[in-house]
Amino acid sequence: MSGLELLTWGRGPGLVLALGLCIFGVILRFAEILALGRRADLALPRPNSPGSGWRTMLTRSLPPPGMLRRAPLTYLGGYVFHIGMAVAVFLFVPHIELFRGLLGLHWPGLPNPLVDIASIAAIVALLALLVGRLVDPVKRLLTTTGDWLAWALTFAPLVTGYAAYHHVFEDYTLTLAMHILSVELLVVVLPFSKLFHAFSLFLARWYNGEISGRKGVAS
Amino acid sequence: MNRPAGNALGKVFSAAGISRRDFLGFCATLAAAYALPASSVGAIAAALEKAPRTSVIWLSFQECTGCTESLTRSHTPSIEGLILEQLSLDYHHTLQAASGEAAERARDESMRINAGKYLLVVDGSVPLGNPGYSTIAGVSNVDMLMETAKGAAAVIAVGTCAAYGGLPAAQPNPTGAVPVSRLVRDRPVINVPGCPPIPVAITGVLAHFLTFRSLPELDDRGRPKIFYGESIHDRCYRRPFYDQGKFADSFDDEGARKGWCLFKLGCKGPVTHNACATTKWNNGVSFPIQSGHGCLGCSEPDFWDAGSFYKALSMPVTPVRKAVAGAAAAGAAVGAAVAFANRAKKTAAKAAHEAVKVEDLTKKS
Numbered sequence: 001m002s003g004l005e006l007l008t009w010g011r012g013p014g015l016v017l018a019l020g021l022c023i024f025g026v027i028l029r030f031a032e033i034l035a036l037g038r039r040a041d042l043a044l045p046r047p048n049s050p051g052s053g054w055r056t057m058l059t060r061s062l063p064p065p066g067m068l069r070r071a072p073l074t075y076l077g078g079y080v081f082h083i084g085m086a087v088a089v090f091l092f093v094p095h096i097e098l099f100r101g102l103l104g105l106h107w108p109g110l111p112n113p114l115v116d117i118a119s120i121a122a123i124v125a126l127l128a129l130l131v132g133r134l135v136d137p138v139k140r141l142l143t144t145t146g147d148w149l150a151w152a153l154t155f156a157p158l159v160t161g162y163a164a165y166h167h168v169f170e171d172y173t174l175t176l177a178m179h180i181l182s183v184e185l186l187v188v189v190l191p192f193s194k195l196f197h198a199f200s201l202f203l204a205r206w207y208n209g210e211i212s213g214r215k216g217v218a219s
Numbered sequence: 220m221n222r223p224a225g226n227a228l229g230k231v232f233s234a235a236g237i238s239r240r241d242f243l244g245f246c247a248t249l250a251a252a253y254a255l256p257a258s259s260v261g262a263i264a265a266a267l268e269k270a271p272r273t274s275v276i277w278l279s280f281q282e283c284t285g286c287t288e289s290l291t292r293s294h295t296p297s298i299e300g301l302i303l304e305q306l307s308l309d310y311h312h313t314l315q316a317a318s319g320e321a322a323e324r325a326r327d328e329s330m331r332i333n334a335g336k337y338l339l340v341v342d343g344s345v346p347l348g349n350p351g352y353s354t355i356a357g358v359s360n361v362d363m364l365m366e367t368a369k370g371a372a373a374v375i376a377v378g379t380c381a382a383y384g385g386l387p388a389a390q391p392n393p394t395g396a397v398p399v400s401r402l403v404r405d406r407p408v409i410n411v412p413g414c415p416p417i418p419v420a421i422t423g424v425l426a427h428f429l430t431f432r433s434l435p436e437l438d439d440r441g442r443p444k445i446f447y448g449e450s451i452h453d454r455c456y457r458r459p460f461y462d463q464g465k466f467a468d469s470f471d472d473e474g475a476r477k478g479w480c481l482f483k484l485g486c487k488g489p490v491t492h493n494a495c496a497t498t499k500w501n502n503g504v505s506f507p508i509q510s511g512h513g514c515l516g517c518s519e520p521d522f523w524d525a526g527s528f529y530k531a532l533s534m535p536v537t538p539v540r541k542a543v544a545g546a547a548a549a550g551a552a553v554g555a556a557v558a559f560a561n562r563a564k565k566t567a568a569k570a571a572h573e574a575v576k577v578e579d580l581t582k583k584s
C-alpha cells in the first residue's frame with residue numbers, strides 16, 4: 001500500500017471505523033454509568049452549598065494549597081501538556097477543516113508557528129511526565145500497563161504530527177498517513193481506557209461536588 | 220517520421236536556427252537539474268551535439284493523447300521540442316503520417332534494426348480485463364507492449380496512466396488497467412507521471428539518456444528524482460501564507476484575490492511530487508496554483524481515488540454521518556442491555572441479602 005493509499009484509507013474507511021467505534025464506546029459507557037443510579041438520599045440536603053457541583057468542576061482544575069510546590073512536575077507538566085495539546089488539536093487550520101468536514105462547524109485558527117510551539121511544549125511535557133513517572137518509585141508502582149499504553153497512544157499523534165509538519169522523514173505522505181492512523185487508534189481506545197476522562201471528567205466532578213455539597217462538604 | 224539514424228543533434232539545432240547561447244543555456248539547465256558542476260556544461264553540450272539519433276518507438280494505449288499534446292504543443296520553437304525532433308521517432312501512431320500496415324511495418328523494422336538500443340515510450344495504461352478492450356492493428360495492448368519491450372534499451376512510461384494506471388484504473392477499474400511497470404520486469408522502466416507530465420520532465424529524461432547513455436536516478440516510485448524529488452507544497456510561492464494561517468475560503472473571496480494559500484479549497488500540493496512549482500508550464504508562464512486553482516495531485520498514484528479535488532486534505536473522503544449515527548444507536552442499545560443486566564444483578568443481590576442478627580455476631584462457629 002502506498003503512502004497515498006494509506007492516507008486515503010485513513011481519511012475514508014479508517015476514519016469511519018474509528019469514529020464509529022469511538023461514538024459506540026462513549027455512548028455505551030455513559031449509558032452504563034448513568035444507568036447505575038444511586039439509592040435515593042433521604043437525608044435533608046445541607047443548605048449552605050448550592051452550586052457546589054459547578055464550582056467543583058472548576059476548582060478541581062486548580063492545585064490545592066501547597067500541592068503545586070510538592071508536585072510541580074505533575075501540575076505544570078499536566079497543564080502544559082493539556083493546553084498545548086488542545087491548541088494543536090483545535091487551533092491548527094487543517095484540523096479545523098476536519099471539524100468543518102465532520103460537524104459543519106468552524107472557527108479561526110492560529111498561525112502555524114504558534115501551533116508548532118504549543119505542540120512542542122506538549123511533547124516536552126509528556127516526556128517530562130514520563131520521566132517523572134519512571135524515576136519516582138511510588139508512581140512507577142502505581143502505573144499499570146494501561147497507563148503506559150495510554151501515554152504511548154497520546155504521544156504518537158503528537159510526534160507524528162510534528163514529524164509531518166517539519167518533514168522529518170523523506171516520505172511526507174506516509175508520515176501524514178501515520179499521523180492520521182495514530183489519531184484514529186487513539187480515538188478508538190479512548191472510550192475503553194482511562195483516557196475516557198476526556199468525556200467523563202466534568203460530569204464526574206460535578207457529581208462529586210454536588211453530592212459532597214449535599215452532605216455539607218463545601219467545595 | 221522515419222529518418223535515417225546518424226544525424227547528430229548539433230546539426231538539427233543549427234538547422235532549426237537555435238543559437239549556441241540558447242543551446243548552452245539548455246545544457247546548463249540540465250546540469251543544474253542533475254546537480255552536476257558548472258564545468259560539466261561543456262561536456263554535456265559536446266555529448267548532446269555528437270549524440271547519434273536514437274530510435275524511439277512510442278506506443279499509446281488507454282490514454283487521451285494529452286501527454287503527446289503536452290510535449291508537442293509545449294512552446295515553439297523549443298529545445299525540448301527539438302530533442303524530440305532529433306530522436307528518430309520511428310513509430311507514434313498519433314503523429315506519424317503512415318497508417319495501417321505501413322505503420323506497423325515501420326515498428327517492426329525499427330525493432331529489428333535497432334534491437335537492444337531503441338527507447339520505448341509508452342503513454343496510457345494496459346487493460347488486462349479483456350485483450351479486446353484496446354487494440355492497435357488487431358494486436359492487444361499487452362501483446363504489443365511485451366513484444367516491443369523485449370528489444371528496448373529502456374522503457375519510459377509517460378503520464379500517470381502509463382506510470383500508475385491513471386484514470387482508466389480509477390475505481391472500479393472496468394478494464395482491469397495496469398501500469399507498464401507491472402508488466403515489464405526485465406527492462407529498466409522509468410515513470411514520468413503527470414496528467415499530463417511537464418514537457419521538460421519528458422525531454423529531461425530523454426536528454427539524460429542521449430548524454431550519458433543511462434537513466435537518471437529514480438525515487439521509490441520509479442520517477443526521476445530531479446523532477447519529482449520535492450513536493451509542490453515545498454516549492455510553492457503561496458507557502459508563506461500557509462504558514463501564517465492565511466487561506467482562501469472560496470475561489471472568489473478576498474483571500475483568493477490576495478493570492479493566499481489554497482489548502483482549504485482542496486490543494487493537494489503537500490502530498491504531490493512534481494516540478495510544476497519550479498519549472499511551471501507554457502515556457503515558465505504559470506502553473507495551476509499560480510492560476511488560482513489548487514493542485515490536483517496528478518503525478519501521484521491513484522490520485523483519482525484520493526477523494527474530492529475540492530476538499531481539504533484533512534477532510535474525510537467518505538461521508539461519516541450515517542456510520543456515526545448507526546454506531547451511536549448501537550452504543551445506546553448495548554448500553555441499555557448492560558444497564559439492564561446491572562440492574563438485574565443489583566436486584567438479585569438485594570433479594571439474596573440476609574440481615575445480620577445480634578445472635579449471628581455472637582455465635583461461635
Ligand code: SF4
Nearest residue numbers: 452455480481486488
Ligand atoms: S497553495 Fe497548495 S501547495 Fe501552495 S502552500 Fe497552499 S497547500 Fe501548499
